[in-house]
Amino acid sequence: MPSITATESRSCSSRMGGGPAGWRGCGSAWLLALAVAAAGCGGGGSGSPAAPSTPAPTPPPAPLSLRTDVSDPAGDALRRALLPVSPDLVSARLETSGGNLRLSARFTPSTFDVRTTIVAFYLDTDFNPSTGVSGVNDALDDAAILGLDYVIIVDLTAPGSGAVFHCPGRSSNTCRILNRPTATAVADGVDLTVSLSLLGNDDGRLAFKLVTWGLVPTGATFTETEELDYMPDVGLPAGRLE
């Protein structure tokens, strides 16, 4: 997908490369503080007249329980000479349950390296390619298939590096960090859980693809590669959780 740049005024000092998601190193605390402040605006003052009584609101529908799996061929990941192991996606599972979205990504054995592998879940929560960031890369591949409303970056290469982005506009410059999720490394992959409330209270139905890339050590810093594997592949229909 086009590079995502966190909209923060402070610099993202550790971003060195032109990778597919140039967000790394951009702290979220500042944005979270803004979000909290914004949420606190508009409250009524102590002198406000009492609101008329209203009927009790209708309880929300019970959360959905959904699950879907996607897969991708082994051995199709692009290789880069300076990257010791090229991450090769082979399967993923997304589940909605209890108001949460659980996401799992799996790689060909020994190709997921927590030191160098980054994987992103590109979520089209309204099934509308015309909303959110277009496509899955800077070339706008899959622009007719996915419009990314939320992007979840899983990055265990450094503490606190993953992020959940909301992308309200067509440009990745509109993406804002909502949260820093905690992901868990498992055998040949990662698992994490995100509250649907974070995803605009989405009901859990969504279209998605996964993308992975790597970090190449370059002296004292790093450089992000381009996208090395997609799942489902570019041109194929997106995964659908519904």
Ligand SMILES: [Ca+2]
């Ligand atoms: Ca693959």
Ligand SMILES: [Ca+2]
């Ligand atoms: Ca969309």
